[in-house]
Amino acid sequence: MLRAFALGLLATALTAAPVQGRITDGRQGLPGVRVYPDRLPRVSPAGDLPVAVTDAQGRFQLDLEAEDAVLAVEKDGWRRDLVPAAEWGREIVLHPEPAFRREAVFLVRLDFTDEPSRLPDGALRELLFSRRPGVASAANYLYEVSKGALSLVEGRFLKMRSAEHPAPRRDEHKAAMARWVLERLQGETFGDCDRVNNRTGESKPDGKPDHLWIITPGHPQSITADESHLKAVSLLAPLPWSHNQRWPLLFMTEEVPLGNIVHEAFHAMGEHRVDDLYLESGAALTAGIWDLMDGGQYRGWDRSHPDQGPWVEDTGYSPSHPMAWVRSELWYRGHFRSALHHLAVGGRSWEGWLAPVSRAPGEDPQWLTLADPRKKGRFFSLEVRRPWGFERGRIGHRFGPGHEGLVVATIDPGLLAYGDPRGPVRVVDAHPDSPEPPKPRLPLRLWELDDAAFNLGPGENPKGRSGPLAWEVLETDARGRMRVKVSLDRR
Template structure:
């Protein structure tokens, strides 16, 4: 029988009713599972923006782990974070009891070596302060690269400023096209020869392990100009992640990101994921006309453009209303590809060995707990290929919408077929194919993604009016049986012989 679970709903509704006034105070406690935990930041999870109208209210727990927080009626999820502890997103159904955090032994800082490369015929226009805010801000509610990476790593990765260097070149006159990017990157590297990287070299770029490897943790070269990803003008430069041989030692390559100063946040963190693991994280998209890749459900596909309020390819600035709320990486990318599996334990996985399974799946954006967050089953038709199930909720950066759209299929169970043999460092072959819960639904009118890239924004399976609880792909079938107030879904899956 298909039904929506009432378990937890009563408590959640009662708590939300108590918050029905314009502002109400929530009193809570954060613990380590036994004792109160001091110094925890607690704030309502709201839509991140590059320049939010106001900061969300913020509480810091006292010596007993207690906090007082003023909330608005629309606040239904709390962000709970402290360096060295796993960050969590906690829905209202769980606010009445203590909120427990688990230690995060892998927490570390990763430093960015920023190079602003100006040209004699074109200086930078974006102020340094605005660029630093877009990259490094850790203020709650700000759409920044640092906040995004802290969220998707569940508190394991703090992005910090290492060096901020300004260079000016007369060697690369306009017009500058994508064909010139490698030459410009090599020009910058020549000027970094002999630099003492110091605190900019804290980890192994390939594996994510905490040991220096003679390379900057992150090297980001930022030039003046518009982003080709949005203008579609070949006279502009496209953001790219490169592995560049050192001019003084061609046998060694440094990973770096090359981008323009007007590039949106989604492009920045998309390219950063390529660099983190030296191109183990693949592009998931194919040609713009191919509908069945990962779409909006992964940062490495159209999800890098999530948060898209209007189309204005001919004029900027774009960062405020385009790609400011990029999707999380899928469970597969986050768990298996990112730094070659270094953050694997951030996602609780269940690999089903038999032909059937039924159970609860927790939202993958939360700290791992008792329930699986990623369920996989082998595809018997091809060795190594498998089916993937995960639950996605519009929390954190995944609150971003395209043109304000929301409705059936925009949250819930995401089912995909994944073929790791199709991974490629530079020639996307579509290793991840999301199953569409609403096939045949028209792609929306403007605003739409660059080159009308397919969104699949209604691909989730769920319960409720207009939703689709059942699906099938080849030998696999599934059904959503229940949801609960904590965002979990009870799912039944079966695999035909």
């Protein structure tokens, strides 16, 4: 089956240009759908990707490169999908996205009298808000992981300058600097910058900016490990004029990598329901690169140069998607739950197809869970991960067995504790005896676990066990699905 899958992909790739297709809503052609090849995003791509827009009958034609094997299809108000080559020969069906909305960023550039900003406004806007296909931006990342439900846009852009916070500025000064900004926002009317409830994600103003991001000059401590530099952070800051009210805000330097930006943004969306998954002590395996809230925020790390920037072009520019649990249950407290097809197995065994979690939900489950009989509330989680979209990013260009496939984890929601990571997600390593990879390696001693996925093929491991749960990969197909068998000993 694997040989047939590989030959099918090769034959498709060799005949891939140009490609014609049709996109419908299940009944008739869907006009205005943007179609382009799914390639590794970059902050400053070498050129524009080829893009087609469907006509009144939903038809498109697109010239592709030989290696293109997945198409991104998107239209505001419709659920975004990543479509592998095996499905190009038939009509592609998109479904409405009832949760679609735009969320605005109230952006404050905070300069200091002894240190002005160096990054041009245009470059900052591109990193945060660009919707050009192929650009590694916060807006493109959030649109992709929400599967078209969330469009991040620029709201207000203010510039402030302070003489009250002279160098050296350290992490312990961030709360005071944030308070200084908040004092100057008293009485502001936010208008279109307040469209959602920050805690629940509902489309309902709550008197707070959807996103308040404060950007200062300077290097990112997350990369340099220099305590004289500032670390990006999400704060729930008390208002100077009303201490019983708190606003979520991001505080970060202008040179911070994209992965850090969207990692902190996830903390804020839901007012810190989304927890850090890593353990800074490195005492146990956590989620590694398989989640944005762990080492996955640093995916897309081409080389190690902590002493010299800029870093945005080659560090953390292609961050991982959140795992199914984070995306479905924690992000905005479950507001985007419908973006995944979840199956909770109630019996002792199950066998069937799992679809890639990055795709729009369809008939096959994308997230499989089974209760762990050893502890109330804890459960096993299984999902299929493919190197599509932002998950094309690699660390040190490494790729091989275990870098895609079935990711299995034990999840304990009782270990959520914002600000004091306790490791609620523990990914099972498919290759536990593999050596530690060479540099570049993740900061903070974070686990990489980049070869933790179970799969079929040379060097792969199709079978695994964790306590009472056993699983096996039986088959894969050209659509990226995996047929798996799981069994649970409940004694």
